[in-house]
Amino acid sequence: MAQQRVIATAPGKINCYFRVGPPREDGYHEVASLYVAVSLTEQIEATLRTDGELQLSLEPDSPVVHDPENFPLGEGNLVYQAAQLLREHTGTTLGADLHITKRVPIAGGMGGGSADAAATLVACNELWQTHLDREELGRLGARLGADVPFALMGGAAIGLGIGDQLAPLLTRAKTHWVLIPASYGLSTPRVYGMLDRLRSGMDIEVPKEIDPAVIEALMASDAPALAQVLANDLTQASLALAPELGTMRDLAEGAGALRAMVSGSGPTLALLVRDGEHAEEVMAQLGDEVGVATIDVTAPAAGARITLSE
Ligand SMILES: C[C@@](CO)(OP(=O)(O)O)[C@H](O)COP(=O)(O)OP(=O)(O)OC[C@H]1O[C@@H](n2ccc(N)nc2=O)[C@H](O)[C@@H]1O
Numbered sequence: 001m002a003q004q005r006v007i008a009t010a011p012g013k014i015n016c017y018f019r020v021g022p023p024r025e026d027g028y029h030e031v032a033s034l035y036v037a038v039s040l041t042e043q044i045e046a047t048l049r050t051d052g053e054l055q056l057s058l059e060p061d062s063p064v065v066h067d068p069e070n071f072p073l074g075e076g077n078l079v080y081q082a083a084q085l086l087r088e089h090t091g092t093t094l095g096a097d098l099h100i101t102k103r104v105p106i107a108g109g110m111g112g113g114s115a116d117a118a119a120t121l122v123a124c125n126e127l128w129q130t131h132l133d134r135e136e137l138g139r140l141g142a143r144l145g146a147d148v149p150f151a152l153m154g155g156a157a158i159g160l161g162i163g164d165q166l167a168p169l170l171t172r173a174k175t176h177w178v179l180i181p182a183s184y185g186l187s188t189p190r191v192y193g194m195l196d197r198l199r200s201g202m203d204i205e206v207p208k209e210i211d212p213a214v215i216e217a218l219m220a221s222d223a224p225a226l227a228q229v230l231a232n233d234l235t236q237a238s239l240a241l242a243p244e245l246g247t248m249r250d251l252a253e254g255a256g257a258l259r260a261m262v263s264g265s266g267p268t269l270a271l272l273v274r275d276g277e278h279a280e281e282v283m284a285q286l287g288d289e290v291g292v293a294t295i296d297v298t299a300p301a302a303g304a305r306i307t308l309s310e
């Protein structure tokens with residue numbers, strides 16, 4: 001018997017360490033990623049439809065900048081694609097109204113679309129009682145996007161392959177971050193493409209591991225040490241496409257952040273701070289002197305999970 005209504009959430013992410021290899025023939029790149037899930041989450045409310053339709057809607061109060069082009073409420077949306085993939089895989093003919101509360105910046109380098117896909121898989125699997133286990137959901141998720149398996153898992157994890165081969169880091173050590181979302185998005189394939197152009201003629205190796213100093217600092221919640229070793233190979237490419245990010249990064253460090261880094265492919269900036277109090281100081285300074293909006297988050301946060309099922 002199907003459920004009537006299910007709510008699931010899934011987290012956005014920051015890559016504390018991100019190395020990128022040369023392009024493969026299929027256009028993807030092998031990476032070595034240290035993911036942490038953050039307390040900024042997406043929510044999907046799935047309500048049963050017995051007519052087999054999938055209908056998407058966006059919570060009007062969602063605090064994101066969106067337009068129908070970067071956030072289509074139809075087949076182009078990862079929420080639709082995740083529900084449809086689950087239906088194809090399991091053969092269920094049931095449908096759903098899928099109401100999205102979006103908090104993670106769109107095309108911001110924080111894996112918001114992946115979080116939506118992960119929350120949808122978990123919500124619809126429960127709504128339709130299709131009984132796939134986490135491993136099967138992870139395999140389906142990887143077909144939707146490289147970051148979807150991590151949004152399902154949450155916490156902190158090393159990602160190899162295209163970022164989908166995960167090894168969890170068993171830690172609850174907390175880190176505090178301040179996010180500066182941009183008013184625009186950056187296309188992930190364009191950023192990878194720019195990186196390839198910037199590297200043309202260079203001999204690039206496939207990354208195989210995470211710098212142990214990053215893992216050590218993260219697991220010890222040692223923010224000053226972590227600030228020294230954060231790394232993101234996509235930074236140069238994101239800055240080439242959005243030079244103003246460099247200025248904002250300098251302003252953020254000037255406002256007292258231990259370190260400001262581009263999150264994934266950007267353009268969101270993730271500022272590492274010592275603790276909640278330090279986060280407030282940096283946010284106040286950035287608000288007063290630079291006039292930018294910020295969001296404070298902590299990591300690690302739980303992966304995709306059901307918060308209501310009835
Ligand atoms: C860069 C990262 C860092 O975590 O995330 P974002 O910062 O965009 O959130 C990821 O590698 C993005 O993951 P995700 O956004 O899920 O990627 P996908 O939808 O699978 O792929 C979008 C496009 O990005 C490029 N891509 C993605 C992953 C990868 N390892 N190599 C790639 O070259 C490919 O051009 C692909 O067609």
Ligand SMILES: Nc1ncnc2c1ncn2[C@@H]1O[C@H](COP(=O)(O)OP(=O)(O)O)[C@@H](O)[C@H]1O
Pocket residue numbers: 069070071072076077078079105106107108109110111112113114116117185186187188264265266
């Ligand atoms: N549910 C969704 N949320 C966000 N973006 C989506 C979604 N479905 C499709 N997209 C498309 O995927 C692209 C990347 O989305 P997103 O995951 O937010 O960015 P990023 O890969 O930088 O973390 C966007 O340009 C958007 O057009």
